[in-house]
Amino acid sequence: MxxxxxxxxxxxxxxxxxxxxxxxxxxxxxxxLTISENATFRASNTGTGGDLVxxxxxxxYHTRREIESELAWIDALRAEGGILTPRPIPLRDGALIADIDDAGTTRHVVAFEFLPGKEPDAGDDLVGWFEKLGAIHAGLHAQxxxxxxxxxxxxKVWxxxxxxxxxxxxGDWRAGLGLTAEGRATLEKTAQLLERELADIGTDGDSFGLVHADLRLANLLVDGDKLALIDFDDCGFSxxxxxxxxxxxxxxxxxxxPALMNAWIAGYRTRLPxxxxxxxxxxxxxxxxxxxxTAWIASHAETPxxxxxxxxxxxxxxxxAEAFLSARA
Known part of the structure; x- marks a missing residue:
């Protein structure tokens, strides 16, 4: 908590x-603004020409080196163009990370420009946005x-x-909220099958590399026909x-x-095979x-x-999981 x-x-x-x-x-x-893995605040009327986050x-969770690496990838993506994501804002001395003291614990703080837009929801044309997202993901992977x-x-490696x-x-998925003995047995069998199938897929350079790893709807900003990406905090190798x-x-x-999946595949194939x-x-x-x-919800139970x-x-x-196991029976 x-x-x-x-x-x-x-x-x-x-x-x-x-x-x-x-x-x-x-x-x-x-x-x-949000409480998830981190806490984010919006600063308004900053005198810098726009709001900041x-x-x-x-x-x-993340070391300073890991945060610096995330910001380096963001800078590279912005420099190469094609990806719309907020710019990290340097401190007065040029650094990108500030430390604050929280009752003896050092907390890392990063500032980003605030981008307009809203999270897409089920009332939006999610199929259309997922086709665009597939192309964006392919662009990220190619870069x-x-x-x-x-x-x-x-x-981190996922x-x-x-x-x-x-x-x-x-956290441990076995701590899932309300998980019964019967449910745990089903998920244990599923985890074992996932481990085998992932081993078969492998981790060569064609299938495994640097990814955003968290471009869920809450980390997308729709502004007109633009789709911006935010929160690279969980980017890593997967x-x-x-x-x-x-x-x-x-x-x-x-x-x-399934319709979102087909749209994403179609969009992806416009950029990569x-x-x-x-x-x-x-x-x-x-x-x-x-x-x-399921594990995250149990280990972050204080978050909205x-x-x-x-x-x-x-x-x-x-x-x-039951449907997944049945499909592979």
Missing amino acids: LYDGGFLTRLEDGVRGALSRWDIAPTTELKL FRVHRPE ARAWTRPEGFTR NFQSMLGDTPLW WFLYDFAAAISFIEHEPYV LTDAQAAHLPVFIMLRRMLL TAQAMGIPYTDGTIAL
Whole structure:
């Protein structure tokens, strides 16, 4: 229960105390935007020519080197064009990361320009946006394959072990909210099957590399016909096709998901080849992501997203797992 009310007040005070390092007045209005892995605040009327978003990192998750690596990728994507994502805003001294003290704990803070737009929802033309997203994902993957990463580039690896195995980054799926013994047996069998199928897919350069890993609807901004990407905080090394599974986070059960998948594949193929055999692996990554999010909800129970999902999400995971196992029986 990291993000209780008192904690968020301390974070806001810490960000306000650091504003002068960006040449922003400490009286600037700050408003909490989101609480997820991190806490983000919007600073309005900053005097910098636009609003800014301040991201306060969750403690003991990313190292400074990992954050620097994320920002280096964002800078490279922006420099090469074709990807719309907020610009990291340097401090007065040129650095991109500020440290604030939170009751003896050092917290890393990064500022980004604020981009207009809204999260797409089920009332939007999601099929059309997913075709565009498929092309964007392919562009990200093409750049990641060709890009010479700076020395010391460090990001987490999202593989079976770090998702559902012995070293889970987001907690143990076995702690899923409301998980019964019967449900646990179903998910255990599913995890074992996922491990085998992922081993068969492999991690060669054609299938595994640097990905965003979290381009769910909440991390997309629709502004007219523009689609911007935000929150590269979970970018790391994983299967390229995992990016689609991340895109349908929390809507994996919806009946329109197959249409979104077909649109995404069509968009992807406008930029990179994707064989039918490769596309057939997408359900594996959807199941993998769903179990990962079940673990995340349990380990981040104080966040609004986790509270909104709760036990019904675990129940839905079991239902999807039963269908997944039945399809492979």
